[in-house]
Amino acid sequence: MELKIRQEDKKDFKAVFELIEKAFENVAFSDHREQFLVERLRVSDAFVPELSLVAEQNDQIVGYILLTKIKIKNETGKTAESLALAPVAVLPDFQGKGIGGQLIRTAHDKARTMGFGSVILLGHEKYYPKFGYQMTSQYGIRLPFDVPPENCMVIELIPGALKDVSGVVGYPKAFFE
Template identity: 70%
Template structure:
């Protein structure tokens, strides 16, 4: 399967909205509102257009990934920039064919090129470690809500980028985390 990864364009928004909705509709660990989150994030200061990527097969959009800017703040109120991966979505009929992995790898590569050092996510504990993700607790980083430790992960895009970084992740208001 020939998968082409490219930057999302404005004319892709409606298709991407529907793709995300369809990708998460049967997902148990979801609020089923990821497509609305993406709409809000596109209009935020956290949005980095180059990190909003789509996957195409035969000119059809079949996958999407978004990395947005977040902050990690320590007890001394020092703030460190990182990225949040949310969401990665692949149409159900082509899941399990490596498209999500290609999106993750392409997003990591582009984020490194743009000078970002790390990514934080909340996701499946058996999937993301394949890409180098480790538990956030190994870095001394916590998410601002109560979720199982096994699902809170981070990756250093450049070696040592999370060294001496610890604290609580602060998501943009568009995530609507109370």
């Protein structure tokens, strides 16, 4: 069964909504509203259509990933652009088969090609380091809310992209509505 990863299309919205809902249904550290976050982000200035990807198997959407634009702002007010990974989701029956990993690697490659230098996420401390993620604290980057530091991670897509970058992540207001 071949996996096809492609840019999400408007006709996919309903299937993606349901996929995200099912994927996070039994996740303990979830507000179970990730599908609504995606809807809000799609209509925000942070949305990058090329970085909203679906994974298809036998014409069924089985996975989804979204990277959106964020800023990192230091104490002097200087900002640097980055991306937020939220969410990556795979239908429960397809989890554990590497689909999430393929979505992450494909999204990283597309973002790098588009000139984005880094991705920040709040996620599982044992899963994301496999893809090169490190704790944001190693770069002097903080999230704007209180969460365990081991779950706040970043990856440089372009070596040196985070040189001289530090501060607090500024998420689009869609993350807080």
